[in-house]
Amino acid sequence: MTAGIVQRVYDGSPVWFQNLLVSAYGYNLYRKRYTGGYRELLEQVRRARHWDADEIEAYQSERLHEMVRHCRHSVPYYQSLFAKLGLTEQDFTATRDLTKLPILDKATLRAEPERFRAAGEQPFMIQHTSGSTGTPLALAVNRRTYQLAMALLVEFEEYHGVPFGARRATFAGRMIQPAECTTPPFARFNRAENQMLFSSYHLNDNSFPWYQQALEHFQPMELIGYPSAIADLANHYQQAGTRPGFQPQAVVTNSETLLDWQRTVIESVFGCPVRDYYGTAEYALFAGQDSEGLYRLNPVLGITEAIPDETTGAETATLVATTLTNTTMPLLRYRIGDTAQLPEPAYQPVRPASLARINGRIDDYVETPDGRRIGRLDHIFKGLNGIAEAQIVQDAKDHCTIKVVVQPDLDPAELRTLEDNLSKRTAGMLAITIQQVDRIPRGANGKFRAVIRELSAPQGTQAMDQA
Template structure:
């Protein structure tokens, strides 16, 4: 169901929508970039020059302090440490993390309240469905949240994009209703000099409006989902046009950046692409360097690669927070897989970088009018009755949503699901809901959030 704010926004003229977007932008600016943010920004900048020994010494000290806090304040770890006979004295180096079991999402989902200190008030609560449609409520303290903002700013500035430069964002924001195909397809956030472009309205008919808007805005950076920016690049190629602006860099996130997407984006915009990887749980931040290696920042957390016996280089990513006292997660399996960097000299399973990150690869949903929609997991947010879900697009104008309920007695709000779905896909794409016992996994132990069972060309023919 739409909130009153959303209803007001969508019923307002574009000029008022721009004011509302900027008002929210200033609110977020104060939340993100004030107070201890400046101290953290300097710490992040300095950490780029740390040696391996400095990294490990810093992390060992922070880990020791966090373990003590967990023993004194966090119910889940009080029980776990007692069971394993552990205390902060058991953790004098980062490799001592191996003394703890790996924490999975199911445990966090079912026992989440035990990871918070009684009566503690978080700086923010983030609700996320995760890549499998599994809902989680994540508590985050001020230091962790502002550190995450500082890490992103550092990643951008390291690749030549100064803070406050003109930024064009292509992500999952719904800036106007899907059935509204009238331009403009962007709104301006004055607080961050950011133009927010809809990823839900781009097709052959609307592309010219996007092209003119971007040429007028002249962004120094494109940032957002690789699927959305790659789709934009393909429209330039298909139309035989070129952008008249030259960004310093394209920054991608939230989806697996595919090689063909990188090649297309770099060819069209004539600048490098630098992906970054973060988690909704704020336990890990890794940004690509000039070689394409994901360099893991040592301040936010400690990262491990849990590799199977038959493969020493590829495995499940496991991360430990060093900052988030609101909901400390130790040895948390984030649900993605990574490949260790060549000649990694880190100790044991602890890693400082990743050659690549896999496991977030979703197919697109293609609307009957040719729009490509990625990251459709948004439709599951706030639906705690769902354990897992998967979208199967089995026809150009139809999707089947497979749902695994939390239990046989759980009631799923189908109306809310349908409303969330059509808010992003529009009314032309029909939706059916099917309840299943389980959803098949791929070779890596995960399943795609979206599976398309027909080619994109069929979608265009069906119009």
């Protein structure tokens, strides 16, 4: 049965049967994610959180050596590359040896993906990227890597006080029901993981009372999903002048860059910390925030390099990742397409243990006419009142439009301050238009982008969504 037929059956079914279908799909995923060698992987992830630098280097060096040997013998692309460079696995005995290889760009992978597939290995699952550059990519993943990714999320939630199986409310990009159907309920229940899946497409002033009542009835221990969707929910609580009738242990965000103003409104409303995690569709990198707010890079899944990017400032680095587990379609020194900021003191390790913050995709920058890229512009909204949501769109080399969703109590002077804040950070080189809108449009996958550059630019990667 094709996905299209399944979707039509789901859409045409009553809500009670849709809940059964969601749970049946959930049980199927549960078997794929949490059986077989999953428990062993989870224990390894738990131990790895406490490894020191020497233990991390020893583990990663050994795994890198084994992965290079596998690539040289079984992966056509790397067989040609290693022969051309005159390298063997004996040349890779420490993580620093990775620099002997060129960086792999997304364009090369898209051009000949089959040459990265290991001979004789059947994938456990296929991960599809969004194809934001117009060329979708199917990534073959083995069972160990897929289940390791699940173990990483479970351990991350445990670390922040949410045990496996606790009630979880998810706000992500899933189409619970057609957008034009405005009749509740706007959530479906996945019994397999004790998970209530809420629609992010139906939340507005009219439907908010239903969401409020459903969440209070469900009493989730965790909210998890896109930061834009959970911040939108928090804004509705604020605008209604009410507090949640439940107390989550943590709010876990993923799949979008978490902005400072989103963190502020979420923590203020729900009275618990927001903990963000970052991963990639290529399953080569996982970084979750610790109690101090740093993104700790997990050493088991892959090796992460932070390459200085002169166009975005001395403290900004382009992320390059090497898989240590996915033998089916291994990627060595793969340019993810995202950037990050390193902890203080600024710019020391090439292979850092943690990241200070995730800046987002390379194209999520405003670029000035003189070639400077300005990222993390969410601070232009700091201290402003009456703005529920905003998005910066650079539609010309010398012009930006700021789309804003305003609250009824907005002081018009705040918009002038907002324009001035952006002008200061772009050296006055850009003309700025502020456009009031009813809602910021999301992408086809329901994701929110704080900055859109509608100019020719390198594209980033889709973050791994496991919520």
